[in-house]
Amino acid sequence: MLDLRHATSPEHNAAVLASAGTGKTWLLVTRIIRLLLAGAHPGSILAITFTRKAAAEMQSRLQERLYALAGADEAQLAALLRELGAPSDAETAARAQRLYETLLLSESAVRVCTFHSFCQELLTRFPLEAGVPPNFELLEQTDELEQAAYNALLNEASTGPDGGLAQALDMLFDYCGGLSGARGALHEFLEHRSDWWAYTEGESDALTHASARLAGQLRISLEPDDANFPDAATVSDIAAYAELLSLHPTVENQAHVSLLRSALDPAQPLAKRIADITQVFFTGKGTARKRKSGKPQRAALGEEKEAQLLALHERLCAKLRSVMDAQARQATYAASRAWLLAGARLLQHYQTIKESSRVLDFQDLEWKAYQLLNDSDHAHWVQYKLDQRIDHLLIDEFQDTNPTQWHFLLPMLQEFAAGGKPHLRSVFLVGDSKQSIYRFRRADARLLHTARDWLENELQAHSVRLDKSWRFAPAIVDFLNRVFGAGELRERLPGFHPHGTHRPEMAGRVEILPLFADPQDTAAVPARELRNPLLQPRLLRQDRRYLLEARAIAQRILSLKNGGIETAGPPVEYGGIIILLRSRVHAHIYEHALREAAIPYQGASGNEFSQSLEVLDMIALLDTLISPYDNLALAQVLRSPLFDCADEELMRIAAFKKSPASWNERLDEITPALGPNHVLARAHAMIGRWRTLAQQIPVHDLLDRVYHEANVVARYTAAFPPHLHTRVRRNLTRFIELALDTGSGRYPSLMRFRERLRTLPTDAAAASDSGQQVRVMTIHAAKGLEAPVIFLADAAAPPHGVRPYRALIDWPSGAPRPAHFLLTGKKSAQDSVTRSLLEQHERAEQHEEANLLYVALTRARRFLFVSGVLPYKGGDLGWYGMIVRPLLPECDPERAALVIES
16 A cells, blocks of 8 residues: 555556545545646646536635645745645745646646536537537436437337337336336336447347347247146156145145146146146245145155155256246246337437437436547547547546446546656546445446556556545544444445544544334324315324434434533534435424424425425416416415415405406406505506516516516515525525526426426425535435534334336446346246346345445534334344444344443
8 A cells, every 4th residue: 555645646646445534535636736736737637526516626625725825934835735745845835836826827727527527528529520419418307308208109109009119018018017117117228228328339230139148148048948848757746746645635735636637637728737836836925835744744645655745846846946937037038128129219219309409418428428439430539639638637436437437438548558648647546435325326336446456457556545534533433443343234344444533632422322112103193084174284194203213303403502412512503413314205204303393404305495385486476477367376476475465365356256266357356446555456567567578588587577576585585484594595596597497598488497397306406505404315415425413314224125127237347338138027026047136236235235324424523323213013123223233232222322422
């Protein structure tokens, strides 16, 4: 291992394996500064990371540190250079103080970008070579296009009901248990389109090639294994088995004898004969029936015949298992081939729609960049042009790299290894396999080690391991080392090494709460009769266990805030607290408890934006402008802070009987007699003016007028309590931004924008700044964040089971293309090949589950609380059990309590 200061030196290529909190961003920025000090041109440095937020943070930190160098006095400058590991001679010091100005004046700055923005820049620079429209647009949300492609697929199938596509869809519907399962399977195909392109790359007939490979992997022959079943030997065994069973005439044995004699009748259809035999030897779940020696059986048969019966049972079970597996492999092949055919046609429709719109999505960017640098006729020329521009490559969070990204990076790295330039060139990558949690996005943590080995072999790179954190209090470090250093988590996280901390003086606390249990499983019982929704609230079923846990967390938060828990160091603020959840399933219960305790929070529920009152009011206003006869929408707008009409004014409209049912028409007749300053007259005038403008100007411009004329932000801020002001302002701002995002703000159609709001993804309005609010988040959303206080809630929940009807793709690390590409079915219908592949995937999923727990626990700086609920049945306590067992062996989880302090 190389010393860290040498690792940041421009003379060394390096791969840094950096655990959580060890300063990866600081390290990357340090490397960039040392490159600049060594004379590297800013435009020759390319740093790639995975999110825009991380790229912006890296740029910001680079500017801050260069500014600090520029303004430092002699002593401060010497100290900063020592911190960088750079020489402190006069020439280096003078260059360091000029770097900030040099970067500002440089025509080409240091490039810090995401993988996708780098691909977009590459394709924009070489559009003809890449085969993309020169002025293509990037599509970030693909839901509408996917739906259009799916509709086109169904239309194509309906025009040829006897064609191959229609038959494939019929088979897929049957195999997947209906329309929903088949739609999910086809969505999986689209999600893995880059894998499909790689799997069939260079093949003139992709479907034939994929089908042939699949048939070989599943050992499918033209003559099915059950074609000659049962053969003469098997018939003889079955007859002998039936005869022996008849000597011990229990009710079950007599039923089995009847089934076997029916199966021996050659006049019966083969499928029925196999089904009858299978029913005798296998349970409904597909497991072999147990038959063992017993006194009644031995008394009826004698020892010799009982032994013969047991031997026949084992032999026939093995034979049947082989036949059943052959049938399952045939079924997997047929279903997967139908899936491949329908999926490939769906993908063609999807790509055609995008091409006609001159748009690319993120996977297009990656794949086109891969082709441009590997397989195009201009690959060497493009690589040469890139080679002229990039001398220093830095890559962050390499554990999140997917195979496509690795294979378009590889040609660039090979150019580095080829040499040919007289000046210094370098590669520097940083990653942590323990923080790889994006397998569902095709990330492969194994590629980190593949890349490290490649750099060591080809570029003589050095490896550096960082396990000493700048983030954790000693209590957190002690807890991590005890949890991941032994037991089941040690096996699931083999890359874990004992952690240390640079903050031995920091006060900290880890608390494991006992599991919460309650004999009452509901907090509200639904009424049996119809309710009046205006007078009776809807009663929602609530799991008392989660409510008790959520209330306990809320009380802990209040204790931290009010000094009920001894907290040495800075006071704890609401904005420094995060509640982490594995999923959003029970998020509403935790949010309910926070509201009960009057704790301001930013929710994790995916619909926080679209279901907030301020956004619902703005949507109601749009509905009013679109549909003048929507009385309910108009009533909501009038009652909202936009106009703040009292109940009496709404009753005045409702009671007006001289006009039709439309409230807009009633306002036309009511308002002339009210005077211009009356609230209804004001509302009538404004809504009428906005309805006219809606036909003339784009949605964004319309909303801008609404916000200005109705003083929207100020009115809503005044109507909400102080702790919600940040959320209200953020949501109202995001609402008008969405209008600009839709069609780049060019389209005046309110209907188009309203449809955009209806299909809005759940995270479209995620806030970057929560203010002084407790944040409730999923662990995936918290990746890259940290906070003084972390609550890991619902830690005893078992992991999600493997979904059926999913894409099963095996792309070995470093291989040029996937090795397998097929569709899985229900567990009971899986064949031996699929089960073997799924076992490998399940082991990878277990590793990722441990990674997810590691990410959750390492978000905490000072305080960490772990809680959960006791399952109603089963002994699987999920993460909670894995944490508690090495710390408190033999402890009852309902009474478990542990506090580690520093």
